[in-house]
Amino acid sequence: MNSNILKKTFLLLLFTFYAENISAQSKDVLWYKQPAEFFEESLVSGNGKMGATVFGGVNSEKIYLNDITLWSGEPVNANMNPEAYKNIPAIREALQNENYKLAEELNKKLQGKNSESYAPLATLEISNAEKGKATNYYRELDISKAVTKVSYELDGIKFTREYFVSAPDQIMAIKFTSSQKGALNFDINLRSLLKSNLEIRNNTMMMTGNAPIHENAGYNVQPKYLQIPERGTRFTTLLQVKNTEGKVSNNSSTLTVKNASEVIIYISVATSFNGFDKNPATEGLDDVTMAWQNLNNAVSKTFNKLEERHITDYQKFYNRVTLNLGKTTAPDLATDERLLRYADGKEDKNLEILYFNYGRYLLISSSRTLGVPANLQGLWNPHLSPPWSSNYTMNINLEENYWLAENTNLSEMHESLLSFIKNLSVTGKVTARTFYGVNEGWAAAHNSDIWAMTNPVGQFGKEDPMWACWPMAGAWLSTHIWEHYIFTQDKDYLKKEGYPLMKGAAQFCLNWLVTDKKGNLITSPSTSPENQYKLSDGFVGATLYGGTADLAMIRECFDKTIKASQILNTDAAFRTKLETALGKLHPYQIGKKGNLQEWYFDWEDNDPKHRHQSQLFGLFPGNHITPVKTPDLAEASKKTLEIKGDETTGWSKGWRINLWARLWDGNRAYKMFRELLRYVDPDGKKTATPRRGGGTYPNLFDAHPPFQIDGNFGGAAAVAEMLVQSDENEIRLLPALPDAWEEGSVKGLCARGGFEIEMNWSNKIPQKVIISSKKGGKTTLIFGDKKQDIVLKKGDKKEIIF
Incomplete structure (x- = not known):
């Protein structure tokens, strides 16, 4: 072979490599040409307990810090409204008389306190002495390694930063380097929105403080700091600087680095949270000692060793799944530009893969603490009063966070939720008895928090029943236990922990059911999460009997509990009771529009395009409605989705994509998936032509809006659902594959x-x-x-x- 042919062959191979590996859009890297100005542009990392939100500023860097165990409040008094259940006969009587207005008012008597709030830990600010306009700026998050990087040039000097949050070493590490010796000069400040105290000595900052004690009387209410001794969760944040050359000095509030060439910052955080039922002040963990132990252990290792341990630990989860959706001709653009191009209808298969991979990244990063699952914002919250308290909203949002846990091979991450369900069952026994008059099993309602609160919320009668009065979270959550078993086949878990929880949820439902005028079993009172009906006389309400969503969740709960008892060969008499009740449940009804009715009667919806579609629970995440087993109900579910339309909030889009996938309509699922990835401007950004609504922020966070992480998780789960669907007996391949993913x-x-x-x-x-x-x-x-x-x-x- 002559030299020209060799040269051409080499150039062709080089071009092919470049085309496939350099110019193609990345499946694993989010990157930007400018620092983040808003939270929704920042890059987040976490180890399942500690979270960091990196802005990547040049003259001034800002990093929000979180600890997933730092919440307001203390163990809940589950017995807060001991005689609430005495109101149930009057509510049932009003409903039996079809007096829905009276029933609505009486239903408010079945309310307790609202949830506590997830709290922000601290903000780290790093101010550079050298000010100026940077060139060659680059910011990235490599989700294949869970490492963030920033680089830029200032006055001919290249500056780089690298950030990660480690699970094996329980710290955050940041490395600053400069291309010129002694060019690093900056101040470090640590602040908190919470009540705190800061001390600095020996290159180390130590911040200690307390989360507030307050009952969050309503969403977006500033906490009241009550001066009560021995109350509330303590926290400690430690920051230590290790420098090459140069000098580190301090005053009472600032660490100053001068003339260094390399600086490593180690951050360790801890709280006194010691479980949902332990007073964090009097029975709490020693947060100061834990924070120091983790810091000292980390400082004894090199940055490279810490990073190596972090990446090895992270990749044992992340690398389990790889996805390819065929050839792409999309150009190599920054992630925000990429989203904008995609929103205009352009092809970018690798962006779709990146979004799927990012969902898995976020779950690994936010769900590794037993008893403390990912909340409405995962674990990344900068707000003193976060949206909806950043709590556990259990009428869809908490569950949606975990739809991808099992099918995308992250079963270990599911354990945070499963152990939380066990906590709920403890307080839930009291809730079942005192709010609902049920002496067997356990119940949980619309909201919860780190203290495993299970009571119906609403500030003791002040809130609207359409969201506050809903007791079906136990039934829904119990199905996650079955999912964990059926995916893992962990019979030991099912026997020791899972089945008793499932049985308790089923016991509550069995005792909560009443007989309607036709002899069928229904719930009374009932609501359908956050939705309202409209009667012919103009009355708009939420309280009724026999809501479809209630019965769908009970069907699924009973069905899975029956199967679990059969596998364990236990509780035959109880199983028979469930089988009998299952056969007597009020059947699904198809309305005059061909839709699956949400209400017992064929009433009008107050909002026909409402974001919730709880009546379709049996289709997804349940599986007792399918195109094969129940074609009429599947067709009615399709009609329901068509009436609702595709325009909705981020998390709701995530749910609807899964629903269309279960209907085996890959192209409709894909259409909505594209809409889930529609670019949305950061909340505080002012533009001439704002892009708002449900979709995706520049940093790929889900826009409810505001930010809620459930859409990320629901969207990622939907990609898997389009490719593989299964039940206990069969596995369907490519059941909802869209035309766009033909290879x-x-x-x-x-x-x-x-x-x-x-x-x-x-x-x-x-x-x-x-x-x-x-x-x-x-x-x-x-x-x-x-x-x-x-x-x-x-x-x-x-x-x-x-």
Whole structure:
């Protein structure tokens, strides 16, 4: 081969490599040409307990710090309204008489306190001595490593920063470097919106303080700091500087670095939170000692060693799943520009993959603390009074956070929620008895917080029943226990922890049901989360009997509890009760518009396009409505979605994409997925033509708006749902594959029954499928009208060619 041919071959290979690896949009990196000005442009990281929000400023850097265990309040008094249940007969009587206005007013008597709030920990500010306009600015978050980087040039000197939050070492580490010796000069300040005290000595800042004690009387209310001794959660934030050359000095509020070439900042945080039922002041953990131990352990290691340990730990979760959606011709643009281009209808398959990967990144980063699941904002909150208290909203939002846990191979992250459910069952026993007059099992309502509050909220009668009065969270959450079992096949967990919780939720529902005029079992009183009906006389209300959503969740709860008891070969008599009740539940009704009725009667919706679609629970996340098993109900569900339309809030888009996927309409699911990724301006940004509504902020955070993380999680879960769907007996491949994804591959998605799937497809047809089993078992693999029975032993895998 002559030199010209060799040269051309080399250039062709180089061009191919460049095209595929450099110019193509990244699947793993968010990057920007400018610092963040708003929270919704920042880059976030976390280790499941500590969170950091990095702005990447040049003259001044700002980093919000959070600890997922720092909340207002203290253990809840579950017995706050001990005789509330005595109002139930009057409410039921009003409903029986069809006096909905009276029932609405009486329903307010079944209310307790509102939830506590997730609190911001601190803000780290780093002010550079050298001011000026930077050139060659670059900011990125590499979600394949969970590492953030910033670089820029100022007066011919290149400055770089690297940031990560480590799970194995429980610290945040930041490394500053300069291309010129001694060019690092900056001040460090640490502030908190909470009551706190700051001390500085020996290159170390120490901030200690307390979260407030207050009952959040309503959303967006400033906390009241009550001067009560031995109350509230303590917190400690430690920051230590390690420098190469130069000098570190301090005054009472600032650490100053001068003439350094490399600086490493270590941050350690801890709180006294010691469990939902322990007083954090008198029975709390020693936050000061814990923070110092983590700091001292980290400082003894090099930055490179800390980073290596962090990446190794993180990638054991992140690297389990890889997704490819085929060739892309999208140009290499910054992430915010990329979103804007995509919003104009342009193709960018790798942005779609990035969004999916980012959802998994966020769950790994925000859900690794037992008993403290990811909240409405994951764990990233800068506000003293965050939207909706950044609490656990359990009529959809908390559950949506965990839809991707099992099927995208992050089962360990699910444990934060599962252990929280166990906490809820404790307070929930009191709630069942005192608010609902049910002496068996446990109940939970619309909102909760770190203290596992389960009572219906509403400030003891001051709030609207349409959101405040709803007791079905236990039924919904119990299905997550089954999901964890059916994906992992962890029978030991099901026996020791899971089944007793499922049984308790089912016991409450069984005792809460009453018989209607037709002899069917219904709930009374009932509401459908946050929605209202409109009667022919003009009355608009929320309180009724036999709401479809209640009964859908009870169906799912009973069905899964029956299956769990069969697997464990236990509670035969109780199982029979559930089976009998299941057969007597008021059946689904199809309305005059062909829709699945939300209400017992075929009433009008006050808002026909309402963001909640709770009556479709049986389709998703439940699975007792399917196009095969219940075609009429599936068609009615489709009609319901068509009436509602596609324009809605971020989290609701996430839910609707999953619903369309379950209806096997890949193109409609994809249309909504594209709309979920529609660019939304940061909340505080003023523009001539503002882009608002549900969608995605520049940093890929979900826009409710404001920011709620549930849309990120729901959207990522939906991608997996479009590619693989499963139940206890079968696995469907590419059930909702859109035309836009006609070729691709995926590795690592999980299916119910303890299976894992690897496959590639072309022309929307699977070419090669590798199925492996974690515990051994059998399933039926389905693609279109093709079926193949699979039996595998533990650890075995099988290759199938379609």
